[in-house]
Amino acid sequence: MKSVLIASDNQLACQLMQEYFSPEYRVEVVSDTDSCLMEFRKKRHEFTFIDLDLLRAFRPQKGRHDYKKALEPFRQTFPAAEIIVLSSQEMIREAVNAVKAGASDYLTYPIHRDELRYVTESIGESIQLRSELNYFRESFLEKESLEIIQTISPVARGIFDKVLSVAPTKSTVLLTGETGTGKGLVAKFIHLNSQRKNAQFISVHCGAIPDTLLESELFGHEKGAFTGADRRKLGKFEIANKGTIFLDEVGTITPSAQIKLLRILQDRTFQRVGGEIDVETDVRIIAATNADLKKLANDGLFRSDLYYRLSVFPIEIPPLRERREDISLLVKFFLKRMNQSYSKEIGDVHPKVMQAFQQYTWPGNIRELENLIERAYILETSSVLTPESFPRELFTSEHSRNQTPLGASLTLAEVRRRSVENIERHYLRELLALTKGKIKKTAEAAGITTRQLNKLMNKYSLQKEDFK
Amino acid sequence: MISISVRLISRDESMKRRSKRSNELFTVSGILLPMDWDEDGHVTVLALSGIDEKEYQIEVKDKKTELLALLQKEVEVTGLLRERAGNSVIILNNYRMCKRNRKNHDSDRRERR
Numbered sequence: 306m307k308s309v310l311i312a313s314d315n316q317l318a319c320q321l322m323q324e325y326f327s328p329e330y331r332v333e334v335v336s337d338t339d340s341c342l343m344e345f346r347k348k349r350h351e352f353t354f355i356d357l358d359l360l361r362a363f364r365p366q367k368g369r370h371d372y373k374k375a376l377e378p379f380r381q382t383f384p385a386a387e388i389i390v391l392s393s394q395e396m397i398r399e400a401v402n403a404v405k406a407g408a409s410d411y412l413t414y415p416i417h418r419d420e421l422r423y424v425t426e427s428i429g430e431s432i433q434l435r436s437e438l439n440y441f442r443e444s445f446l447e448k449e450s451l452e453i454i455q456t457i458s459p460v461a462r463g464i465f466d467k468v469l470s471v472a473p474t475k476s477t478v479l480l481t482g483e484t485g486t487g488k489g490l491v492a493k494f495i496h497l498n499s500q501r502k503n504a505q506f507i508s509v510h511c512g513a514i515p516d517t518l519l520e521s522e523l524f525g526h527e528k529g530a531f532t533g534a535d536r537r538k539l540g541k542f543e544i545a546n547k548g549t550i551f552l553d554e555v556g557t558i559t560p561s562a563q564i565k566l567l568r569i570l571q572d573r574t575f576q577r578v579g580g581e582i583d584v585e586t587d588v589r590i591i592a593a594t595n596a597d598l599k600k601l602a603n604d605g606l607f608r609s610d611l612y613y614r615l616s617v618f619p620i621e622i623p624p625l626r627e628r629r630e631d632i633s634l635l636v637k638f639f640l641k642r643m644n645q646s647y648s649k650e651i652g653d654v655h656p657k658v659m660q661a662f663q664q665y666t667w668p669g670n671i672r673e674l675e676n677l678i679e680r681a682y683i684l685e686t687s688s689v690l691t692p693e694s695f696p697r698e699l700f701t702s703e704h705s706r707n708q709t710p711l712g713a714s715l716t717l718a719e720v721r722r723r724s725v726e727n728i729e730r731h732y733l734r735e736l737l738a739l740t741k742g743k744i745k746k747t748a749e750a751a752g753i754t755t756r757q758l759n760k761l762m763n764k765y766s767l768q769k770e771d772f773k
Numbered sequence: 774m775i776s777i778s779v780r781l782i783s784r785d786e787s788m789k790r791r792s793k794r795s796n797e798l799f800t801v802s803g804i805l806l807p808m809d810w811d812e813d814g815h816v817t818v819l820a821l822s823g824i825d826e827k828e829y830q831i832e833v834k835d836k837k838t839e840l841l842a843l844l845q846k847e848v849e850v851t852g853l854l855r856e857r858a859g860n861s862v863i864i865l866n867n868y869r870m871c872k873r874n875r876k877n878h879d880s881d882r883r884e885r886r
Contacts, residue, residue, distance in 0.1 A: 473824035474822035475822055475826035476822040500825070617808075618804070618806060618822075618845055619845075
């Protein structure tokens with residue numbers, strides 16, 4: 306239960322505040338400094354009201370009063386405590402000084418319900434704003450164009466029709482597909498085409514958050530919930546209230562986070578880490594994964610009930626190799642965007658490059674295409690992206706694999722060597738795409754050292770940046 | 774009786790209000806979704822999600838198998854609208870696939886064949 310601490314000997318004020326906060330809050334009333342500090346240290350209160358005279362008594366001194374020092378014992382216990390000073394009309398100037406020294410706000414005797422409501426609501430709003438600001442500082446929402454979902458591919462058209470039909474509803478959506486296929490963009494598109502488009506779109510990359518922090522990130526925590534939790538923090542689900550939350554790599558979340566997520570899906574409530582209060586949230590959930598969630602559920606690694614609830618509307622985004630018709634459209638889109646960002650005017654791509662694009666397998670999908678174009682764009686000095694600005698192996702390996710016969714003139718040893726190289730190259734490409742270019746992870750998955758991996762990557766002209 | 778829960782697109786609010794009070798038939802459309810499952814993962818309750826984010830529940834005496842084949846499709850349902858335990862419930866009388874989806878559904882079936 307939430308609680309409020311009132312330290313004042315003004316009976317009328319205490320009575321009014323008690324009536325105002327009951328029964329939602331437990332109200333503790335004290336009238337001297339010792340019991341005030343003792344009660345304050347017992348637990349974290351939502352609001353602490355302290356009479357100005359009592360506050361001054363913590364550091365009695367003549368002349369100008371140092372409220373910073375007076376507030377010190379409180380700040381040392383709970384740095385983010387919301388302390389509201391109670392003062393007489395004559396002492397307003399002093400109350401303002403206390404606020405300047407770190408108190409949250411002040412109220413004057415006689416206390417009025419409206420003022421009390423105003424002050425407590427303002428503090429509540431500022432907590433929310435602080436948390437939202439924290440979030441936006443952490444991840445600035447890049448405004449990406451939605452042209453990326455334009456398509457001339459019948460396969461992709463069918464998918465985007467599904468996307469359009471589900472977007473305006475409240476339905477949970479599960480986006481599946483290989484890495485780099487644009488699941489994040491589709492999620493954003495769904496949000497922008499929903500009733501919630503004016504509210505927040507919060508994106509959480511579950512796989513990138515350490516297990517120990519995941520629950521706190523998603524559901525928030527109460528002050529003191531764990532070491533270092535020196536203030537209450539709102540989780541992404543609370544910040545996303547009325548909006549949409551995008552949970553990327555949802556298959557990686559911990560079992561306890563799975564339980565909490567299931568509860569949100571079932572009855573739209575959750576508890577902050579270390580909290581006991583049920584928090585309601587009206588949030589639309591879009592989840593994404595490149596893992597086989599069903600298999601994970603069958604193997605007992607992911608809750609089946611959660612899997613069912615997440616996959617009420619599954620959408621599989623096709624890999625780029627299955628929508629090759631869209632490559633030219635995507636290339637034009639990326640070029641247009643880069644021309645807007647840089648001071649170059651590159652309007653086209655050399656036919657040889659387009660031909661190579663059509664033959665390439667695109668393990669990194671659209672993200673890989675974008676990275677290739679961007680790199681070439683930076684290197685290119687003419688008005689057309691020429692083959693010279695692209696990695697050589699884009700034209701050699703794929704081409705030779707698909708088009709050039711090995712030839713009977715070669716020795717068996719040479720044929721074997723070339724085949725092994727081809728297999729190694731493609732294996733590493735796929736692995737790097739899966740690990741998003743993370744060297745350590747790729748080496749571990751391949752069962753080789755990072756040094757060996759680097760050597761192989763140099764041999765096959767593979768750049769980790771192409772897979773990020 | 775199988776209880777089927779449906780979230781629906783409300784096309785006509787006034788019609789809905791009338792239906793709540795009377796035995797008039799109520800027609801709405803939306804995307805058909807599963808809403809609850811048994812222990813083996815079989816869908817026991819269906820949902821129809823609407824563009825106004827409204828949720829309804831539907832009771833179905835039969836036609837469950839037919840409706841299951843339409844999961845994730847846009848359908849229009851007709852029935853009696855009731856309020857139960859805070860949920861809007863439609864006692865299903867009839868349903869039909871929306872035109873746009875019928876085309877996709879037919880092509881899906883052709884592909885399966």
